[in-house]
Amino acid sequence: MTPEQMRDASLLELFSLEAEAQTQVLSAGLMALERNPTQADQLEACMRAAHSLKGAARIVGVDAGVSVSHVMEDCLVSAQEGRLYLQPEHIDALLQGTDLLMRIATPGSANAGPQDVDAYVALMNRLLDPNAVTARVAPPEFDVSQLLLAPTADTPAVAFSEPPAQQPEPAPAPRSQRLTESGERVLRVTAQRLNSLLDLSSKSLVETQRLKTWLVNLQRLKRLQGNSLRALDSLSEQLKVVGLSHEAEEALIEARRILADSQQLFSEQTAELDEYSWQAGQRAQLLYDTALACRMRPFADVLVGQERMVRDLGRALGKQIRLEIEGEKTQVDRDVLEKLEAPLTHLLRNAADHGIETPEQRLLAGKPAEGVIRLRISHQAGLLVLDLSDDGAGVDLERLRRAIVARQLSTAETVAQLSEEELLSFLFLPGFSLRDTVTDVSGRGVGLDAVQHMVRLLRGAIVLEQTSAQGSHFHLEVPLTLSVVRSLVVEVADEAYAFPLAHIERMCELQSDDIVQLEGRQHFWYEGRHVGLVAASQLLQRPPAQGNDDTLKVVVIRERDAVYGVAVDRFIGERTLVVLPLDHRLGKVQDISAGALLDDGSAVLIVDVEDMLRSVDKLLNTGRLERIDRHHRQAAELTRKRILVVDDSLTVRELQRKLLINRGYDVAVAVDGMDGWNALRAEHFDLLITDIDMPRMDGIELVTLLRRDNRLQSMPVMVVSYKDREEDRRRGLDAGADYYLAKASFHDDALLDAVVELIGGAQT
Template sequence: MTQDFSNLSMHDLFRIEAESQTHVLTSALLALEQDPGRVEELEACMRAAHSLKGAASIIEIRAAVTVAHAMEDLFVLVQSGGAVLHQARIDQLLRGVDLFSMFAKALGPNGGMSDQDWQAEADRFVADLNAQGPALSPEQLPATFPSRRTASLRSAATETASSSEPADRALRVSADNLDRLLDLAGESLVESRRLRPFAQSLLRLKRLQRETAGALGVLQDALPLHLLDERARNALVEAQQGLFSCRKLLTEKLDELEAADHHATTLAHRLYGQALKVRMRPFADGVGAFPRMVRNIARDLGKQVSLEIVGERTQVDREILEKLDAPLGHLLRNALDHGIESSDERLSAGKRAGGTISLEAQHHAGALQITVSDDGRGIDIERVRRAVTAKGLASEETAAKLSESELLEFLFLPGFSMKEGVTEISGRGVGLDAVQEMVRQVRGLVRVSSQAGNGTRFKLELPLTLSVIRSLIVEIGGEPYAFPFAHIARAIKLPVDQLQTLEGRQHFALDGQQVGLVNAHQVLGCNEVVHDTAELAVVLLGGPTNMYGLVVDRLVCGRELVVQPLDPRLGKIKNLAAAAVMEDGSPVLIVDAEDMIRSMEKLSSADGLQKVGQDIAKADQERRKRILIVDDSLTVRELQRKLLEHHGYQVDVAVDGMDGWNALRQTRFDLVVSDVDMPRLDGVELVRRIRQDPSMRELPVMILSYKDREDDRQRGLEAGADYYLTKGSFQSEALVEAVIDLIGEAATT
């Protein structure tokens, strides 16, 4: 639809014209640099330069006329075969494009440079352009300007704005007003659902009325009218007639209410859809500067790189599009500096000399997906592993056990960089940190994958809009919570008989993957409801390598919610992101899924997970004695755990001495059963630490080791162990008897 530009000033019209035509010039010049023979791009340059010259003439910006005229004549010369657009000329022409942007921004009382200064800058541009080959001099330019053809310029600007869909500021509507409009539209969407619960209550009233009429009929059959006096008969007949009239009226009003509900819901959806469209902009509006940025940085690095942009017409929320500028710039610079190899390196690897970076936007599963990928060298996983240990982020033993996806997550840490030196392009370790921070601000996700020799891929999953989110409503501890669909892998009903236990932790198999179970009541710190049903309601959170199953009380429904930010005076509330209001007026808290995943990881690493369905009240009344098994052998740990749990003890496990020491400082135990030879901290040193700690000095400790020499036994007992049992002569009865000797039977008397 053509916009009304009648109220815009001449300067505003020129700004619109300059913004549109400079974008055309930049895109066409970059295309001509790759293929100088593209006639349609050369014609686009000629049209853009001619339009800019005409617009600048009307408002008498002689410096802009000078630049546009010189560019236009060069394009004509190239078209006739009298000149070639080599790289140096392209550089100069792009400088001219920058000058047009500067001319447009400088209009008004605060323009900065004087007309003489701008003209001097334009003359220098023409001289530099002529230095690359033949072109017109400033003396050949027209000395007079055409009259103010206001109507023609306004018509040209209208046509340009209509074809290129200008930014929302050309509508003279502030962004705040648009945001308020969308918020109101979102609230109307929620309010439109209030009629449905009311209609359902009327349906219940109708059923009650029908049941009452049936009861009266039964009463009439039991008491024939001739047995009643006239007053009673009249009252019964009037009651029946009143119920019939009520049922008829109720049916009519219910039909009207259902029609009104359908109309209101449809209207609210249309209103919200139109308001959202006003807020949306094509992806191309936010990435127009990237092709030139990639070109310039690639030249500085001495690399051949082309940028492919896919999904330019994909609609993106204006606020999200503005926030994407810096993160996408970081990702592109990283791809240029770290990912794409030099031409010689690529040729020796059997690749094309020129590398390719792809920037793609698409809508998928109710979310916006932005992908930045390259066909470069990929990420050296072992180099990342070495960098992690060198920076003290993990020990060598821990780093050696980390998977590829876990190592790649370190790239997003503040200050983490694999580049030895710092340049203007990268090396300070702030780029990917800024990317993740922006994604978290808009409640999105970012994932990275890489294949050695074949490139790296960053995928950003973002909400379509920040004002309304599609969520799964669940019930936890009698309260509703909303999980954004964008962060949910799946929501399932899990049969209890599919639960398995390994090292005291519950999990289940899903598509060939073992998924750990975590109780939502424990994560959120609310009262637990004992799950006595045959199925558990489970919400799956996380990615393929760190997925958790969060057990909730009930899966309620899916809802579109208008996001209401929490009071900033509260600060960041753990595991929560925002709030909303349900259609019945009740509040609902929106979960911070990333925060919740971190909470589950922390509970899991500290071995502090409670079993799903555990009756805490009963456990407090009749507490089982708790034993910590510390052994680096999975087989030995499981054998001991199953044996002691069979005899009624509550058993926790630790994979080495340091893991056991951390567990002891967080949880109270009645007994420790430890191996001797373990990484990081051996059993003898663990016993010494226990005896040196005043709060654990009296804690019974048993050593269970393959070492059966007398000096080994003596060493363990001297460190403070209460019992020394060798695995070589290990018998299940011997272990149980030793435990009973040290702490007694499993249940507290």
């Protein structure tokens, strides 16, 4: 590439970036001018944006851009000078020019051809023709009396369905912003690096929490030193009675001096550690908060083009629609924003197409000719809340009943007894629509189904409410971020589990008298209904708890209409957890969505509430739901066989440990071969399970050392590795392993069967 070509490429890139910014100014200004065509500040902003684009296009030699921006500038200048009153057709043409400029300036897009540019220039010249009537006249006033004398038409029924196959194309979204509103420079950072930064900052926060434990231990040791010094003083007083030799008295004084010096040193070190712990905790928290903020974006990012889309759809349908937005600066995780764009588009199109009536129908109903769609975004209790409402016709419940019966989803007798909430739930079914024919905008019946599906993927909820002839209201709640989840941490069989607060109705403690038997199952009374009671230990495949608590701790979980009480052993408390995805090689772990680390560094598994509810239904359908025994049996103490699990992967290590503990084995873990070798020499184990590829000492070296040790050489060894090639299997067995198992077998009983084969059952 020649230097001239490189220079041209650089200029074209700069032109593309400028076009992104200036077309945004044009789109926003033109939307405002449509509501008030005489706003001087908006006219000035749009004219300057078109003028700047014309100059930039001329510099880089993009003649098409010069032509389009020139006729747009002429139109805006005429409006500024009062020679032209902007009508909706002028706004349509100017917005079309804005889209055309963006196509011209965007590399790799379907760039506009000469015929597109010529057609647009011809269109603008016609609109600017001084002989054209629409170029000069003021907007006509609507004659209400003529409307009242005109024949009326039935208001079309409201339906909710999919977006059109063809729709007015909104202005292209900007690819990036070089400056924030405050003028700060913006840099491009990959999502992977942001995730890594958040992961590292969360781990540093956990590590600083461990300093508190060390500080407590140091303070305890300082108290022991103080007690020792006082005990020595007491001993000295007692020995004075019997008399001491000079040498003994000197030794006693020296011991007291050493203890006093150590006491002073402990005090100084404790104070320093306390100060360091506080400062480190503050910095780690600030680092974590900053890293988390890097993933957050204003909700306005997903609204780019939405106002334009509503406006264009309204024009195409012959309706007057205004979109009002409140809370667009609300901060949301960028991953959540991406997933919300499609559902939000569905809901806005539904409101514009099905909710808002035509101007004639609205005036007959005593409403303003212009319909309003309101979108409110806010934070509530750690959730992102979207309230989208319109002042349209609402849902025709009678037509909805007829549609349900016509589609054979229920009988007429049953439908007649359904409540409004139950009727509206049918609108969320796949393929359901109130339209009899398919149009470009609706009729296929996948709109609200798609919205609900995406909201569920975000671990959120959606509710529809309506008032006949007054409009509909959608209420959405989704997590603010997918990286962090506010949870209730509980204990089940000495293991920590986290229930996301978004799915928890409440937590309660039940007395024995509160639990009743209905149809062979346990229930308790909650909000005027009997709620089924299940044991978390059975759902999570953990051994039943041993204890004699007076009350039963219960977490009430809900997913739509399904409500159950899950009995746990203990409430640990509410925590904000950084989500750590499970290793994708493990596949879907039943009832578990992800992992996290608590403040002390211990692992906790985050419950997948939807999956857990499906597990409850499965147990109910198969009749295998166990009764919660309120009189815990006192099991005899039995000697359990011990197993050492050595693996450098936290996920794999924890999974193996839980599998084995559930079968009654006593399990210890080591993070690599060196750690495992130290554990083998220090404690007794009945079986070693080890990975191969690990830092410091791999599994082959560990097995080799074990077979050379006279005390350990007879211990059974199982190698568990992702490597499943024959040469790798042979290498492990040649080193002295008794069993070689691929980690892909974790989802069946292969691991447990192999353990039983090598050392037998868990207890002796």
